Amino acid sequence: MYIYSSAGCIRPQPVNQSSYDYIVVGGGTSGLVVAKRLSENPEVSVLVVEAGGSVKDNINVTDPLGYGFAFGTDIDWQFETVEQQFAGNAKQTVRAGKALGGTSTINGMAYTRAQTSQIDLWETLGNEGWNWENLFPYYLKSEGFQVPAESRAVAGHLTYSPEFHGLEGPLLTGWMYPMTNGTLTSTINDTMKAMGVPWNQDVNGGNMSGYSIFPATINQDLNVREDAARAYYYPFQAKQPNLHVLLNTQVTRVTWDKFASIPTAQGVEITSSNGTTSVIKANKEVILSAGALVSPLLLELSGIGNPDILSKHGIETVVDLPTVGENLQDQMNNGLQFNIANNFDGTEKNTMVVYPTAGEVFGERTSSVSARLKASLPLYAEKVASINGNITSASDLLEFFQLQYDLIFDREGKSTQTPIAEVLLYESNGVWDSEYWGLLPFSRGNVHINSANTTANALINPNYFMLDWDMTEQAGGADFIRRMYTTAPFSDLVGSEILPGFKSVPQNASVEQWSGYLKSSYRSNFHPVGTAAMMPREKGGVVDADMKVYGTANLRVMDASVLPFQVCGHLVSTLYAVAERLADIIKGGHI
Numbered sequence: 125m126y127i128y129s130s131a132g133c134i135r136p137q138p139v140n141q142s143s144y145d146y147i148v149v150g151g152g153t154s155g156l157v158v159a160k161r162l163s164e165n166p167e168v169s170v171l172v173v174e175a176g177g178s179v180k181d182n183i184n185v186t187d188p189l190g191y192g193f194a195f196g197t198d199i200d201w202q203f204e205t206v207e208q209q210f211a212g213n214a215k216q217t218v219r220a221g222k223a224l225g226g227t228s229t230i231n232g233m234a235y236t237r238a239q240t241s242q243i244d245l246w247e248t249l250g251n252e253g254w255n256w257e258n259l260f261p262y263y264l265k266s267e268g269f270q271v272p273a274e275s276r277a278v279a280g281h282l283t284y285s286p287e288f289h290g291l292e293g294p295l296l297t298g299w300m301y302p303m304t305n306g307t308l309t310s311t312i313n314d315t316m317k318a319m320g321v322p323w324n325q326d327v328n329g330g331n332m333s334g335y336s337i338f339p340a341t342i343n344q345d346l347n348v349r350e351d352a353a354r355a356y357y358y359p360f361q362a363k364q365p366n367l368h369v370l371l372n373t374q375v376t377r378v379t380w381d382k383f384a385s386i387p388t389a390q391g392v393e394i395t396s397s398n399g400t401t402s403v404i405k406a407n408k409e410v411i412l413s414a415g416a417l418v419s420p421l422l423l424e425l426s427g428i429g430n431p432d433i434l435s436k437h438g439i440e441t442v443v444d445l446p447t448v449g450e451n452l453q454d455q456m457n458n459g460l461q462f463n464i465a466n467n468f469d470g471t472e473k474n475t476m477v478v479y480p481t482a483g484e485v486f487g488e489r490t491s492s493v494s495a496r497l498k499a500s501l502p503l504y505a506e507k508v509a510s511i512n513g514n515i516t517s518a519s520d521l522l523e524f525f526q527l528q529y530d531l532i533f534d535r536e537g538k539s540t541q542t543p544i545a546e547v548l549l550y551e552s553n554g555v556w557d558s559e560y561w562g563l564l565p566f567s568r569g570n571v572h573i574n575s576a577n578t579t580a581n582a583l584i585n586p587n588y589f590m591l592d593w594d595m596t597e598q599a600g601g602a603d604f605i606r607r608m609y610t611t612a613p614f615s616d617l618v619g620s621e622i623l624p625g626f627k628s629v630p631q632n633a634s635v636e637q638w639s640g641y642l643k644s645s646y647r648s649n650f651h652p653v654g655t656a657a658m659m660p661r662e663k664g665g666v667v668d669a670d671m672k673v674y675g676t677a678n679l680r681v682m683d684a685s686v687l688p689f690q691v692c693g694h695l696v697s698t699l700y701a702v703a704e705r706l707a708d709i710i711k712g713g714h715i
């Protein structure tokens with residue numbers, strides 16, 4: 125067993141302690157933030173246990189234009205879902221990073237936050253103190269925004285509002301150099317204007333809707349990906365000798381203090397890469413940051429969860445918390461492709477994004493779509509409850525669904541400012557590609573252990589396309605893209621539609637006509653959240669507003685599992701901010 129500690133560059137050293145004050149399970153996006161911040165106090169020792177290794181020099185990670193290079197390699201967990209019964213029964217692959225830095229080492233590097241109302245919703249649910257106003261300072265605290273030079277900003281349409289960005293935080297954000305020249309951005313802007321979609325000066329201030337050029341997590345001067353390890357670990361290795369990292373080591377469960385009156389984590393059981401198993405003790409706390417598809421499994425393997433599931437696998441119940449692993453929410457990712465007309469020179473590679481609202485997607489149909497959704501909510505709640513074994517009651521689900529509805533539509537059924545789709549646009553291998561996803565599906569699934577064997581595959585079931593809104597939203601996104609490609613002036617640069625093509629999905633297709641194509645060509649959007657949700661226990665929460673697991677003295681979860689609802693932005697910006705705030709909560713003082 126080897127430990128990587130503060131002594132300069134990454135170099136294996138024998139484990140030198142059998143106990144640490146804090147043990148963070150998973151050196152990923154969230155885990156490294158918490159570990160770095162806790163170890164700012166030189167009096168405490170912090171150990172991060174990470175299943176993967178260091179990828180500091182892995183070109184598949186560092187190359188900012190190398191999105192996808194790491195897929196299918198040994199740093200990709202490549203989780204597999206069960207057959208998706210509402211989407212043609214095919215299984216799906218859900219990617220996640222297995223490396224120091226976690227999924228931030230393989231992701232698309234987009235840095236976009238959330239709609240203010242989405243974060244405020246967390247407080248409405250009963251999580252005191254979790255609202256946009258309180259979280260916003262932590263978005264700024266985590267961020268080291270690299271201000272683009274004015275000439276670059278003008279040439280590349282890189283608009284931003286300085287007050288929405290932190291300059292001193294560890295996580296570098298900004299724009300890649302080669303992305304900032306060309307005229308396509310303004311052509312699309314004129315097209316968006318023609319479609320009634322405004323330019324959004326900065327998607328990171330709490331209003332995401334509109335058309336924008338989004339920043340990335342990037343070190344623009346080195347031209348390398350900025351992942352969690354580059355932001356929150358490597359620069360502090362030498363300065364914070366009390367921050368230790370144990371790589372290539374898998375945590376298999378939490379161990380408990382047999383003599384404590386309430387369940388108290390005593391440490392973690394680990395398996396090293398050579399297969400040896402041992403226990404490391406935690407003097408104060410264990411924090412699970414293994415990701416939304418693993419942290420709930422570690423809870424179950426440690427005896428926290430649904431007693432029916434635990435007993436089936438011979439695991440003694442430590443805390444009866446049946447919603448562990450429930451409330452899984454992911455999004456579905458589809459794409460449309462078009463030929464490029466000869467008059468486009470193909471040189472611009474800006475990070476263009478459109479976040480249309482329900483009104484912009486559905487147009488005149490908005491009130492009928494909203495009425496139908498509203499009327500369907502009780503049915504949705506019944507359906508989700510029954511398919512998921514009534515672990516979360518239909519009445520609780522109905523409450524969540526009404527809150528989610530209120531994000532999208534107001535009381536009169538009109539569209540709010542919350543976007544319902546993310547639409548990307550880029551030129552790739554000589555064609556126009558528009559990848560997109562509906563942002564707020566109502567489907568809820570789950571993830572559970574399938575064995576007490578810690579290395580066995582889990583049962584991952586996002587229930588993609590379970591509810592008809594999810595298809596309505598996804599088909600609406602496809603319609604929106606077709607309009608975008610056929611609206612001037614962008615239409616001048618577009619040839620014929622390649623995918624799906626009008627033979628496969630006719631012009632002005634109905635939702636039903638879209639569904640065959642969308643279900644046969646979708647993939648996971650790789651944004652699983654909600655499986656150890658921060659909510660009051662009586663509503664099905666797994667962690668409280670301090671991310672402490674209900675019924676335990678000193679076990680917390682901090683990763684995408686705790687987000688009770690999906691957010692409209694990509695996840696890392698919000699996870700960095702939430703983890704920053706949690707670190708302050710643990711340290712005993714927060715903004």
Ligand SMILES: Cc1cc2nc3c(=O)[nH]c(=O)nc-3n(C[C@H](O)[C@H](O)[C@H](O)COP(=O)(O)OP(=O)(O)OC[C@H]3O[C@@H](n4cnc5c(N)ncnc54)[C@H](O)[C@@H]3O)c2cc1C
Pocket residue numbers: 149150151152153154155173174175176218219220221222223224225226227228230231232233234235236373374375376413414415416418649650651652682683684685694695696697699
């Ligand atoms: C392909 C892809 C593209 C994406 N694109 C974007 C994007 O452009 N922008 C964005 O903001 N978000 C994006 N996301 C989502 C985002 O990156 C993730 O939601 C986020 O990084 C998850 O952070 P986390 O802290 O929850 O978990 P992770 O960062 O996944 O960290 C979990 C860590 O725990 C480790 N671990 C797991 N099990 C164990 C165990 N038993 N013992 C020890 N360690 C363990 C893992 O190896 C990992 O390092 C993308 C995701 C993917 C997969």
